[in-house]
Amino acid sequence: MTRKEVSRREFLRAAGLGAAGIAAAACIPAQQSAVPEPAQQTESMEAAGPVSGGTLTIAPGALSFTNFTPWKVRGTSHYRVFSPVVQALVRGQEWGDGLTPQTKEFKITPELAEKVDVEEPDRVWVFHLRQNVKWHDGRPFTADDVMWSWFAATHRDVARQSGGLPQIKGAMNLGENGGTMEDLTGAQKIDDYTVRLELEETDFDFISSPNTRMDITPKHVFEDVPLDKVVDHEPFAGMPIGTGPFKCTQLVPDQFLAMERNDDYWGGKPLLDGIIFRFLDGNTAVAALEKGELDVGFTPDLASFQRLQAMDHLASATFPTPCYWAYYININRFPDTYHQLHQALLYGIDIDEYLAVTTGGLAVRDNYVFSHIGVGTLNQPPEGLTDYQFDPDKAQAILEEINWDFDRELEFSVEGEPTVGEETFQALAANMGLKLKFKVFHPSAFVPEVFDNLDFDIYSNVQGCSTALGHFWRIVKCGGTPDAGGINWNNYCNPELDEVYAAAMQEKDLDKRVELMKQVALLVDQNLNGAPFFRGVGRLIFNTRVQAIYPGTDYAKSVRVPHEKIWLKQT
Amino acid sequence: MTEYILRRLLVTPMMVLGVTILVFVMYNLAPGDPVTAMIDPLEPTSSQIDREAMRERLGLNKPIHVRYLIWLRELLRGNLGYSQVDGHSVAERIAQTLPATLLLQATSLVLAILIGVALGLVSGLKQYSNLDHALSFFAFFGISVPNFFVAILLMYFLSVKLDWFPLAGMWTPGQSTGLNLDLLHHMVLPVLANVILSLAGYMRYTRASVLDALGADYVTTARSKGLPERSVIIRHVFRNALLPVVTLVGLSLPSLLGGSFILEQLFSWPGMGRLGYTALLARDYPVIMAVTLTSAVIVMLANLASDIAYGFVDPRVRYD
Numbered sequence: 001m002t003r004k005e006v007s008r009r010e011f012l013r014a015a016g017l018g019a020a021g022i023a024a025a026a027c028i029p030a031q032q033s034a035v036p037e038p039a040q041q042t043e044s045m046e047a048a049g050p051v052s053g054g055t056l057t058i059a060p061g062a063l064s065f066t067n068f069t070p071w072k073v074r075g076t077s078h079y080r081v082f083s084p085v086v087q088a089l090v091r092g093q094e095w096g097d098g099l100t101p102q103t104k105e106f107k108i109t110p111e112l113a114e115k116v117d118v119e120e121p122d123r124v125w126v127f128h129l130r131q132n133v134k135w136h137d138g139r140p141f142t143a144d145d146v147m148w149s150w151f152a153a154t155h156r157d158v159a160r161q162s163g164g165l166p167q168i169k170g171a172m173n174l175g176e177n178g179g180t181m182e183d184l185t186g187a188q189k190i191d192d193y194t195v196r197l198e199l200e201e202t203d204f205d206f207i208s209s210p211n212t213r214m215d216i217t218p219k220h221v222f223e224d225v226p227l228d229k230v231v232d233h234e235p236f237a238g239m240p241i242g243t244g245p246f247k248c249t250q251l252v253p254d255q256f257l258a259m260e261r262n263d264d265y266w267g268g269k270p271l272l273d274g275i276i277f278r279f280l281d282g283n284t285a286v287a288a289l290e291k292g293e294l295d296v297g298f299t300p301d302l303a304s305f306q307r308l309q310a311m312d313h314l315a316s317a318t319f320p321t322p323c324y325w326a327y328y329i330n331i332n333r334f335p336d337t338y339h340q341l342h343q344a345l346l347y348g349i350d351i352d353e354y355l356a357v358t359t360g361g362l363a364v365r366d367n368y369v370f371s372h373i374g375v376g377t378l379n380q381p382p383e384g385l386t387d388y389q390f391d392p393d394k395a396q397a398i399l400e401e402i403n404w405d406f407d408r409e410l411e412f413s414v415e416g417e418p419t420v421g422e423e424t425f426q427a428l429a430a431n432m433g434l435k436l437k438f439k440v441f442h443p444s445a446f447v448p449e450v451f452d453n454l455d456f457d458i459y460s461n462v463q464g465c466s467t468a469l470g471h472f473w474r475i476v477k478c479g480g481t482p483d484a485g486g487i488n489w490n491n492y493c494n495p496e497l498d499e500v501y502a503a504a505m506q507e508k509d510l511d512k513r514v515e516l517m518k519q520v521a522l523l524v525d526q527n528l529n530g531a532p533f534f535r536g537v538g539r540l541i542f543n544t545r546v547q548a549i550y551p552g553t554d555y556a557k558s559v560r561v562p563h564e565k566i567w568l569k570q571t
Numbered sequence: 572m573t574e575y576i577l578r579r580l581l582v583t584p585m586m587v588l589g590v591t592i593l594v595f596v597m598y599n600l601a602p603g604d605p606v607t608a609m610i611d612p613l614e615p616t617s618s619q620i621d622r623e624a625m626r627e628r629l630g631l632n633k634p635i636h637v638r639y640l641i642w643l644r645e646l647l648r649g650n651l652g653y654s655q656v657d658g659h660s661v662a663e664r665i666a667q668t669l670p671a672t673l674l675l676q677a678t679s680l681v682l683a684i685l686i687g688v689a690l691g692l693v694s695g696l697k698q699y700s701n702l703d704h705a706l707s708f709f710a711f712f713g714i715s716v717p718n719f720f721v722a723i724l725l726m727y728f729l730s731v732k733l734d735w736f737p738l739a740g741m742w743t744p745g746q747s748t749g750l751n752l753d754l755l756h757h758m759v760l761p762v763l764a765n766v767i768l769s770l771a772g773y774m775r776y777t778r779a780s781v782l783d784a785l786g787a788d789y790v791t792t793a794r795s796k797g798l799p800e801r802s803v804i805i806r807h808v809f810r811n812a813l814l815p816v817v818t819l820v821g822l823s824l825p826s827l828l829g830g831s832f833i834l835e836q837l838f839s840w841p842g843m844g845r846l847g848y849t850a851l852l853a854r855d856y857p858v859i860m861a862v863t864l865t866s867a868v869i870v871m872l873a874n875l876a877s878d879i880a881y882g883f884v885d886p887r888v889r890y891d
Binding site: 280 | 742745
């Protein structure tokens with residue numbers, strides 16, 4: 001080819017047409033929205049009670065999700081999107097749902113099971129299923145769906161990242177070697193609307209803990225799907241079929257998931273026409289709340305929260321969360337002095353000042369590890385638990401007692417950039433003469449470097465978010481390091497504590513169990529490399545047009561969220 | 572010319588291969604992997620047994636060179652793999668997101684060229700005038716300020732305060748998608764943020780070229796022939812001043828694609844940049860590799876096109 005074969009004019013014309021072609025090709029073919037237009041208002045604007053209609057727009061706090069199966073639920077923000085659609089047999093209750101006071105005994109909330117008979121406490125149950133429930137595709141919900149869901153939650157070939165139920169009798173074998181439904185011996189279908197569940201051994205946490213996932217998926221969707229393809233099976237993965245008050249209608253990846261009201265919902269017709277979950281960057285979500293483009297946002301940073309709170313069209317709610325904040329000291333690097341260092345920090349850091357800066361004074365100081373567990377009187381601290389009031393002189397005395405070198409800089413390992421909390425802690429530690437130097441890790445490197453390789457002198461973490469009795473043991477159990485299947489990231493070991501904890505987990509008498517748990521707390525208090533010093537607080541911001549969003553709907557954990565009761569005030 | 576094009580086309584795959592090796596090695600040498608990225612350090616509930624099983628399933632236990640060769644073999648078979656985070660086909664995710672990025676970037680590029688060249692021409696012709704100073708100030712502002720800052724300013728004033736444009740997204744959630752007015756409405760702010768930053772370069776280049784051309788012998792000759800000034804400017808100054816701009820188009824593509832990582836994130840634009848950003852956070856290697864590969868191919872082809880176009884628009888350039 002020579003240059004003369006195509007003239008400059010022809011080339012430029014062709015280039016122009018090509019550019020136009022690219023732009024046209026870039027346009028995704030039009031799809032019609034499956035979200036209905038807001039329904040006509042059925043009640044007058046002056047009506048005092050709830051009215052139906054309108055679409056609620058929520059930013060769940062995540063950039064994007066494209067898989068909404070129970071087997072891939074990744075944290076709270078994922079659960080927020082998933083919860084109006086997929087339901088469980090029963091749900092637990094806990095702090096943070098706005099309904100369960102700290103002092104109240106936890107109990108289960110029926111969902112797809114309307115009644116639960118206890119055949120053997122904390123081990124064997126019979127679930128009586130609701131008989132008027134339909135899947136979003138119109139098929140009836142039956143015991144077969146429950147059996148399938150338990151099978152999928154235990155089988156080796158289902159590539160779960162969450163939602164496993166290894167406690168069921170036969171599940172460990174099924175998880176290791178595979179097999180058929182018959183191998184899951186702890187699950188039995190009694191009739192179309194009754195199922196029996198038997199655990200391998202007694203588990204106080206199984207049924208009442210919100211962390212036990214009993215989400216039910218439709219068997220008929222997966223009948224011809226190989227088990228190793230179940231988790232990513234489309235269209236279910238992106239637009240799951242559930243039994244909840246809202247059904248998925250339109251997923252535009254990385255943009256939004258639209259849901260419409262399920263008129264056949266067993267719990268009554270929802271008030272909203274639909275819900276839209278928008279996947280927005282955190283700062284963009286704050287701006288969208290301010291503008292009114294978004295109805296609900298979760299836990300914005302404190303400065304944004306305080307700014308949004310002051311706006312007329314926005315309302316806010318704060319609620320206690322079960323999680324506690326702690327600072328941990330590396331046992332391997334300070335084998336003889338870690339506990340004294342920890343004590344010095346708790347006396348020397350002005351925690352009220354810290355909380356004023358980091359939470360606006362909303363959070364409360366708390367160094368009792370079980371204050372969030374409402375089993376018997378467990379949430380009330382035992383006698384003898386140290387009350388760490390701010391006392392710089394005492395802190396100084398402890399440090400001098402261990403001959404602390406005040407010129408030494410402690411490596412303070414942080415994930416990403418230091419947070420306001422970490423910077424405040426550093427500043428307050430400097431007031432007591434402790435020098436902390438940040439060691440910054442990329443978020444994806446934090447787990448392998450800090451948790452696996454223990455590359456820290458000190459780091460901060462949030463723990464204890466579970467209300468399961470046995471959860472804290474996973475954090476402190478001797479040998480329960482990550483490579484042994486635990487989450488004892490700090491290599492902590494106290495055989496005496498293990499002994500008492502083991503006794504508590506086997507004790508069937510509630511009062512005795514609580515007493516043993518309190519002994520655990522005292523042992524923790526006497527010899528831990530780190531412990532809670534305050535409980536967190538959740539922050540919810542919503543448009544004032546949104547009604548019945550709180551209490552009850554903080555979406556923070558797998559508690560029953562009554563989405564069907566939320567309504568929008570007409571303006 | 573044909574030989575030159577063929578030679579470049581033959582070299583391009585080798586360059587792409589080099590890019591993929593570099594990217595693969597760099598990402599894999601960094602601490603952490605997709606499995607650790609899946610763990611929330613705030614509430615770690617995954618055990619090491621789960622993590623090891625997951626690594627086994629995702630093939631992460633194999634040596635790095637074996638993983639790379641497997642990836643390359645699959646690539647040659649047309650398989651970009653599956654996301655290690657959500658299990659989706661990577662090719663599908665690229666196909667889903669690339670059009671949105673192309674739409675945004677192509678529109679921004681065309682507008683930046685048109686406006687930048689026009690303002691550069693005016694600036695050059697009115698050298699040292701108040702208008703020239705004002706445009707120069709604007710150009711330096713565009714060059715100096717990071718794109719995310721401009722984007723935040725635009726979002727705050729034009730969307731939050733004045734409510735002229737939607738804040739984020741490609742379409743109004745729940746409304747119909749496709750090429751429609753809603754899409755154009757949503758495009759305004761991200762395109763404007765891109766254009767403000769890109770047109771500065773075009774403006775300054777064009778201004779400098781115009782000033783060069785104005786002093787060139789062929790312009791003096793044209794004027795001495797008695798050609799009307801308008802004709803001198805359009806046919807002799809403007810045409811010649813455009814030549815460096817062709818090169819600049821090819822050179823600006825990498826920064827446009829790189830900038831899309833931040834802009835798409837801020838504007839929640841569902842493009843390849845946002846896909847790459849979330850994949851980077853999650854250490855989702857197959858997606859990162861595919862985004863890098865696609866970007867590398869686009870940039871290399873654009874540079875090739877730019878070189879070829881230069882040969883066409885400048886008769887003095889020969890590749891033989």
